[in-house]
Amino acid sequence: MALPLWKNLLQTTKKRILQQRWLSLYNGAHGYEEELVKKKLQQFSGGSVNLSKEDNGIGILTLNNPKLMNAFTGTMIVELQERVTELENWKDGKGLIIHGAGNTFCSGSDLNAVKEMSNSQDGMNMCMFMQNTLTRLMRLPLISVALVQGKAFGGGAELTTACDFRLMTPGSEIRFVHKHMGLVPGWGGAARLVRIVGSGAALQLLGGAARVDPERALRLGLSEETLPSSDETTALGEARAWLNQYTEGPTTVIRAVKKVVTAGRELPLEAALRTEKDIFGTVWGGPANLQALDRRPKQK
Numbered sequence: 001m002a003l004p005l006w007k008n009l010l011q012t013t014k015k016r017i018l019q020q021r022w023l024s025l026y027n028g029a030h031g032y033e034e035e036l037v038k039k040k041l042q043q044f045s046g047g048s049v050n051l052s053k054e055d056n057g058i059g060i061l062t063l064n065n066p067k068l069m070n071a072f073t074g075t076m077i078v079e080l081q082e083r084v085t086e087l088e089n090w091k092d093g094k095g096l097i098i099h100g101a102g103n104t105f106c107s108g109s110d111l112n113a114v115k116e117m118s119n120s121q122d123g124m125n126m127c128m129f130m131q132n133t134l135t136r137l138m139r140l141p142l143i144s145v146a147l148v149q150g151k152a153f154g155g156g157a158e159l160t161t162a163c164d165f166r167l168m169t170p171g172s173e174i175r176f177v178h179k180h181m182g183l184v185p186g187w188g189g190a191a192r193l194v195r196i197v198g199s200g201a202a203l204q205l206l207g208g209a210a211r212v213d214p215e216r217a218l219r220l221g222l223s224e225e226t227l228p229s230s231d232e233t234t235a236l237g238e239a240r241a242w243l244n245q246y247t248e249g250p251t252t253v254i255r256a257v258k259k260v261v262t263a264g265r266e267l268p269l270e271a272a273l274r275t276e277k278d279i280f281g282t283v284w285g286g287p288a289n290l291q292a293l294d295r296r297p298k299q300k
């Protein structure tokens with residue numbers, strides 16, 4: 001007998017969290033043909049999305065289209081999905097920093113491409129493609145940070161909400177400009193913003209297309225910290241040091257930490273408890289646990 005829809009959804013979400021199942025949010029049942037969408041997106045070329053996976057388990061993902069304030073071309077949207085797939089396969093990964101080239105974050109979609117894709121079908125396909133990718137990014141078993149330097153506008157602002165944390169540099173700005181484009185967020189930015197700052201503040205930021213500077217972002221809980229430096233290289237070093245506080249330790253344990261928090265955030269209580277039990281079972285009596293028992297560390 002077929003499972004009730006809610007039970008099916010619950011089991012699918014649990015699998016995605018536990019086994020990092022790369023099941024998309026959207027598929028053929030939604031009229032979504034990913035390969036056709038990719039083909040369309042690849043007509044709009046320019047820029048790149050680069051990933052450096054470092055020995056210490058920290059990945060650095062760079063949005064690289066500085067001539068257009070790191071706006072997402074079609075090929076960059078496809079490359080972002082490819083980088084997320086790489087990160088899902090990176091079993092030594094513990095943390096991720098996303099930043100933009102040229103000391104600015106990202107000014108959203110490339111408006112030249114947007115103009116060419118302004119029909120409903122192309123718009124919805126791009127929206128579903130990006131929601132699939134950013135949901136997978138959000139669920140990576142790595143602790144992720146958006147390093148906001150310069151501007152994070154439109155889809156760029158939405159991308160920051162798919163990270164666990166945001167760090168901003170002096171003078172930087174997050175702005176959901178969608179209203180001025182006659183739009184609302186489509187890459188999942190509204191759903192995630194409500195969960196980060198609450199519905200009241202989300203309404204103000206979206207309804208007002210408000211400029212969010214580091215101070216306001218701190219007050220709203222949208223940003224964790226304003227870094228001291230606005231220099232591109234120094235700020236990246238400061239972001240690494242900040243993230244290291246939370247990724248220092250055995251990779252299996254750090255990845256399990258992110259998974260139990262994702263379960264707590266996304267699942268109803270009993271399903272979250274069961275998922276936590278399953279994840280606990282992967283580290284209990286594991287090498288890191290047994291070594292700690294041998295060492296009997298003093299918790300200073």
Ligand SMILES: CC[C@H](C(=O)O)C(=O)SCCNC(=O)CCNC(=O)[C@H](O)C(C)(C)COP(=O)(O)OP(=O)(O)OC[C@H]1O[C@@H](n2cnc3c(N)ncnc32)[C@H](O)[C@@H]1OP(=O)(O)O
Binds near residue numbers: 068114154
């Ligand atoms: C769901 C997401 C949503 C969608 O897909 O519909 C979007 O994200 S729509 C895009 C929303 N973003 C914007 O509207 C931002 C547009 N850009 C700006 O407001 C400014 O460029 C700003 C404030 C980010 C930076 O201003 P600044 O004066 O510092 O630089 P310029 O404006 O001179 O920009 C330099 C250069 O980059 C080009 N540029 C900037 N943003 C985009 C973009 N999103 N698409 C295409 N091109 C962009 C800008 O035109 C300049 O090019 P140039 O050839 O030198 O004129």
